[in-house]
Amino acid sequence: MLTSFRPSPFLPSQLHWQPAQQRRLPPLVRDWLLDTGSLTARLRRHGRFAVRLLQEGISAPTATEARFAGLSARQHARIREVELLLDDQPMVYARSVLPLTSLTGANRVLGHMARRSLGWELFRLPMASRDAVWITEVDGERLPHPQSGEQLWGRESLFRKRGQPILVAEFFLPALWTRVLAETDGE
């Protein structure tokens, strides 16, 4: 049964994803976007972390998401859109695609995370592998809290947990870079 999943406000119709190794990135952006560890664990080192659930429901992934996750055009998934907060301020928007066929057996818990971070499950044993990473740049006007005149960096990761695909897209807001640079200045 498909739930009423509002069209995603922050998925521009045409995202141009490129394999990470093909993108030249500014050093700070490269340090975060090519980090192989948990983004949740890294953010928690910079403040009080929380996940704000924007919407979650069963829906059809975009054609690109289906291709990246190796799904057929008709396969549905649990789509989860969240903000990752530090001290109640959004730092990252994230959209995850969890194919229903990936949410069976011990992986069922991934479909019921609510305000707990997917990262906790993906990076606990048996740890998920991060099998592919793509990078994009997004016009900040397209986000729920439009960042006028800002270009945002986005990362799409294909994880495999117990052999099953989970796609996670993260869009890094300027507030994160401002915060990290301010901490560096203070050192």
Ligand SMILES: C=C(O[C@@H]1C=C(C(=O)O)C=C[C@H]1O)C(=O)O
């Ligand atoms: C994959 C991770 O999980 C994070 C948690 C998310 C969620 O709870 O929806 C979404 C994006 C991720 O940054 C991570 O922490 O690395």
